[in-house]
Amino acid sequence: MAHIQLVANLCCLVTGLLNLSRRPSMENISMWNVSLGSQLPLEAVTQTVEAPESLAGVSLPLQIFFCLIMLSILLLALLGNVVVCLMVYQRSAMRSAINILLASLAFADMMLAILNMPFALVTIVTTKWIFGDAFCRVSAMLFWFFVMEGVAILLIISIDRFLIIVQKQDKLSPQRAKVLIVVTWGLAFIFSFPLAVGSPPLQIPPRAPQCVFGYSMEPSYHAYVLILILVFFFIPFMVMLYTFMGILNTIRLFKTRAFTTILILFLVFTVCWAPFTAYSLVATFSDGFYHKDSFFQISAWVLWLCYLKSALNPLIYYWRIKKFRDACLNLMPKYFKFLPPLPGNTKRRIQPSAVYVCGEHRTVV
Template sequence: MFACNGSSLEACGLLEPTETEMQEADTALMPTTLRVALAAIMIFMITIGFLGNGIVCLIVYQKPAMRSAINLLLATLAFSDIMLSLLCMPFTAVTLATTDWSFGMGFCRVSVMLYWLFVLEGVSILLIISVDRFLIIVQRQDKLTPHRAKILIGASWALSLCVSLPSLVGWRTAGIGAQVPQCILGYSESLADRGYTVLLAVAVFFVPFGVMLYSYLCILNTVRRNALRIHNHTSEGSVAISHVSKLGLTGLQRPQVNIDMSFKTRAFTTILILFIGFSVCWLPHTVVSLLSVFSRRFYLSPAFYPVSIGALWLSYLKAVFNPVIYCWRIRKFREACLEFMPKTFHLCPKIPGRSRRRIRPSNIYVCSSETQSSV
């Protein structure tokens, strides 16, 4: 997320821009009111991202019943979003409001490394969750235990650190351009810089997107086939019941419908929404990053500044998106949030007995042994 300084263009492999190009680049800055508004919205995003993801981590930490494998992964995803909100977003908000990076070149490299570290970790966790849902729903293999989840979490942190560390040790030359007062990816003709940018794009978006898309297409096909089985079993059961009634054998036990489908299929919709949010938030940023490094014309164009800021702002939105989805989709998360809130904020009293199921799931589904997932 960093660009080369105008005084070191030759060292970065850039051609010296003409005076006309620099004047056009200077006019690309957004209006002050828009920049201040975006900075204010980003401060609100920081607050929501910190509080929402903090509650996720607190719930998993304080409630032993919530420490299933999937919840440990969600807590790790929330922790990476907290770190992104606290260690990256505030500096972007200040720079966006003041149009000047005043934190030094050294911290520019550090902020770039931290940004990609937390982003890569969040993407890795989403990838692990997607593969886990694929194995459970499509392959009927539930192999992810809390112990294995912890091992995968440690491995994902190590891999994310290895991919993001080159930006700190100087694989790329960090700097801030006059026309780009941000630590963002800038144009370079260096093969190492371009190769590293492609590596980041592949690791952050293209590989996770491809794997998750394939997993979800397979899951959708499996869910569709299960729905057809449910319909067929229900139709056969209705015919049998009707036949028994006509014979006058009402005292006999009705045939039960056993459906070979895991309860964890319900988690698929939630994870699918997270995948859609990931795609919407990260596709623009990936495209802009590649264009910034490979296209000198785009990098020096008047549209570069607003487009790059918009893509960066959208990528930060993912840190706020996840806890909102948890609160919307996960009943246990909503209940835990209400427990942490003061009683004065509870608008509606809890009605006893309403949360009980009228139909026992065991009468309908044949479930796997592990049903602890909260999603």
């Protein structure tokens, strides 16, 4: 009889393991414990089968695709924004008000690439968060800190273009630009710091490649998410849309290249961040969406899209702003230059403005 009982217990054990391999849940654990006649304590069984959430429903080719995309965006964002910061720092002729603001935007994108993207990339590779609870909260704070700073800088540039083109007022000097940069960095830190101390609390380990907002029933949690989304996306979007509509009414009398450059930056911001904004709101208020098996996969899609903005901004500067393009070519090592440099007198005949230095208060965007 003892042998028959042992065989029966082993059969129940194998059945329980098969069920748990399909979907490890507390119900399966309880059934397994009961089928074994309570010979194993529930705590021991739970410790055995509990595992970090993984890439549910994501195939290996898709996982490789996410890794390659994230790695490419990381390299582009890091190298491109480093070049922008170096150009403004090293060249006094580049330190106009707008260029200082663009350097601050590039610095925020560069720090986002350094302090957030690598950990999201590792999480996609390992399929679980391995960096601990404290850094999960800190990474969420850093993510929103740098994102809000970038949005604030883009908002300032849009308002400045509106004042110049519509109101015919050029009030943004390099000194005022530096003051605005300090203020925006301070405000971004104030809004994002509560995440680092667990207020509101985030689910750890996250069900996404990095710490994001998840479902909660707490009114204070909902209030914080709504305020952050309003400050980060909806209010800047409406203000920038108003400025661009006002500029369009008077653009016939002015050069259009400056306006087009800022408009491209605005469109890139909207396309890259609108999906993440909707995703954060739905995850906060919808339990079904947050606990979907494909939530990790959806998170990976929207995260690489929002990180894409940091990689595209330097390319837009190089494409649209001649001074950035020329400075970038001058910083490039000689063995990377395919065309020989032109003599000084030839430059002057081809493009006379190339030998003159712009005034301190002139803008180049």
